[in-house]
Amino acid sequence: MTKKNKFTAEFRREAASLVLDNSHTYREACDATGVDENILYRWVAQLRAERSGIMPPGMAVTPDQQRILELEERIRCLEMERDILKKAAALLITDEFKSLP
Structure with missing residues (x-):
């Protein structure tokens, strides 16, 4: 059984900003942070939405x-x-x- 990791909102933003701001690939950012690629895709999408002013309900x-x-x-x-x-x-x-x- 896998253990579900809890990441802070700050960690999520930093990991997503590696892709958006620092021109890292998803794979590079995943290796650097130890986060699964699917999770990072979601975090990047959330950060893009936040930056564009869209705040879907339930988002961090x-x-x-x-x-x-x-x-x-x-x-x-x-x-x-x-x-x-x-x-x-x-x-x-x-x-x-x-x-x-």
């Missing part, structure tokens, strides 16, 4: 991309809070005008 994201996703979610929540507060302030102002003699 870089720490920077993860941070961006977290910040975008935070922005969405803050914008929702702001909108709620604006509406509440508008309601309070209209209630104050109605209560004036």
Whole structure:
């Protein structure tokens, strides 16, 4: 039975960049990293997709991309809070005008 290796996202990016950025062949990159050629093909495809801005669901994201996703979610929540507060302030102002003699 084969043991499934766990590689970090950084290792995957480095291995794929050997092919994309350093003009190594797949075989050379596999020999240098000890990774199966089929796995390296997948990692290269993922890195190409990430670089082109395509992020298929379930793909590994870089720490920077993860941070961006977290910040975008935070922005969405803050914008929702702001909108709620604006509406509440508008309601309070209209209630104050109605209560004036």
